[in-house]
Amino acid sequence: MDAQALYALRDVAGIPTHPVVFLILGVATFALHIAAVQIMLGASGLTIWGALSGDAHKRRLAQSMVMVTKFMLSVAILIGVAPLLFVQVTYDPFWYTSNVLSAWWVIGFILILTVASLLWFWFNARNYKLGESKKTSCPGSAILSVILLLVVGFIMHVLTNQMLSPEKWMEWYAPGGVLDTSGRTLHEYNLPRFLFFIVMSVPVIGAVLVGYRRFYLPRLGDESLNMSREYLDWTGRLGQKMISIGGVLTVVMGIWWMATLPEKVAGFAYSPWAIISLLALLGFAAFARWVNAGRMDSLWAYAVLGVGAVAGIVVAIAREILRWDILMGVHNYNAMEYPVNMDWYSTILFFATFLIVGGGALAYMITVAWKAGQTKGVYTPGPVISRMGDIAIALIALWIIQYFAIGFYVWLS
């Protein structure tokens, strides 16, 4: 598929803002999405580990992680919508073709994710007090759920991987000149690339555990939580171990991935972005060790997850640059040349909504959730946080008013 054909596939309506904006948003939201996926996978692994064990600490941890998995599953699906949107904007020729060529798997993605989610919710409903009982009901449902979640992750991996091989599309669509319109085949995968993102769940959930320990320290006296100092210290040590071992494993997977790059972009393995990613991952593990040396009870414990998030963002940027190198360097597709039909109103409205309305409402909600989680009994916010709630409601109401005001004006004019 040459560049002329790739450009012909771009949407005829153009895009409403410069492509670089969509590329940046795509990277940022992918980083958030993959972080949520990794926390979910890591938490689900710890849940199963604990649920199959008789050890009290492991079972108590499983009781927490089953909820973390449930919530992060929702968050991963929710945040995943954004990179899915942005990839269609600038990379539509590649994304749509890749999807059509494996269409049944795309539909399968929806069905399998649905079953996986229902299985986890089912397991959660049957085992919401894992720490207090010695028996686990239907552990198979949790195991099957995680297997299915890995399958949907693999489908998504294949779809993003197939995007990068336009030279093979015709061979997949019409092998030997005979059309294959069934969409039943997953054509191309890169195992180390897939494993890299999956294995990264280990250090990421390790960082979550370090933060988890610190979060519940102030509530040690709350008997309803059933958490002892010994238990929390155990989770901290476990988290640190997972960061160290998981960090090394992730780096190994990353090196394996780089070793399997197509010949034309093999040089990317030695590029600054590959090296910065490597350093970011190692830096994340090293920072966790530094916190472990006497700072686990301080606020530094939360920073471990923050540094991990930075490493994740660096990896997401490197992933995007690799995609750019392949599509631009090998296939001469320049996403930056996407025709722009500038639409200021919808562009400004989005950023205002994202930063002001979304930022305001989420800041309030997350603050309330955080504080309520750290409070024994009923949490009553002070005047500042309470005011934040009023402002959040006012901002959304204002947004609704502008929708109808502008809408009626356009409609009736």
Place this chain on the structure above:
Amino acid sequence: MDLIGLYPTWYEPGIGSGWVVGLIATIHVLFSHTSVGAALFFMALATIAYRQNRPELLDFIKKYGLFLLVFSYILGSITGPGIWYSTTVASPRGISSLIHSFVWKWATEWVFFVIEVVGVYLVTYLVGKVDQKTHLKLTIILGLASYTTMMIILGILSFMMWPGKEEWFTEGGYLLGFYGDNTFAQLAMRTAFMFAITAVVGSIVTSGFKDQAFRAQMNRWLAVMGIVSTIIGAALFGWYLETLPEYAHLIMENRLQAWFEPSIYAILAGILAYFVFMLITPRMITTAVASLATVAILVFGLWPVETARESIRKPFVSGQYVYSNQVIARDVPGMGIKSEMPILEEHGWLKTHAFIPDELRTVTPQNAARVGEALAITMCSNCHSLSETGIRPMKNYLGGVTDIPAIKTYLLAALATGNTMYMPKIPMKDEEAEALAVYLATLTDKTVAERYAKEKSALAQAASVEE
């Protein structure tokens, strides 16, 4: 030579890709309407609960919220992008046209969706863990954010049918495409029916309550909400129909089955009867009865209406400029969009479609049927199944005709000129029409292709001997 931007085609011979999209979309409507309606209902309930000190209402919110976490916020969250996924593989340029005009609208909806999902978790799990005022604020945030998601998506859905204002074609821009008669009529109508759906699904939740008096009271409230919203929704349905373009009415009169309109009224009457039953005998609404009513709404209410909405915008799939077969059918100067019709008229499909194998770009007697099949998959299969099953099987439209010249004449006279109502104009070169005719004839008689190849080869041989 100019290429047109056609993607490969996913052809699903069993039920057809269109039904796959329809199934996912209809199920999503049930989940999403329930979540928005319930979020607004929670706002009202929480206000009453705190003003009148009635904590049992918060118990209802918690139970409905937990139910919604799975019903709407997992299944709804998956089927929402599921519509993208299914349309991506069934109609890539259709979804692409919406994405590229309304990406910021979808991104804005996503912001509210994030608030909504975080909100439902907090409203559900923080009952009794935060003070009343804070919980009420969280419930109001959830309700308002939830409704904005509906407000946004409705504009995009309306554009699919017809751009908001006619000026959009000449001036472009998101506002003119998004807002129009249909936007507000559809928003109003769906808002009403959304509460009716919420009331039906809510009766599944109440059926699990052990306190019978409270269960009866909640069912009565839900029933009243259902009756009022169904009656208002029925009235707004009339307004919605009035805002449809004239062409859509023509299609409704000619293409929808005669039973469609009476069946809609019968469904509305059925929904009302359910709510009246719920009002009079609130304790008779068991889990089975409520679940059955929910499935009935899905199958007999949402499915026919959503599929009819799909049908009446044909032959376009989006914005009155993208045909169902993915071709750009008209100029839209406001967006710099050029019709692909002139390219197809001049060069045909085989030379301009990037995903046609090289061996099929030139028609020969030997490959005519295969070329015809490739063309049928590209031109027709989005709306017409090429098998015995699926959407509008092509074979049924041929009436058993296997006469290749007759089929070819029809293709060139009626289709290529755009003189068939409900069908797109499909320009094609003479040899493409011939190849397509050969393939269409094989749908009735498999031996036609072989006979055609032999006859054409023999004729060619005879001609070369004469020379």
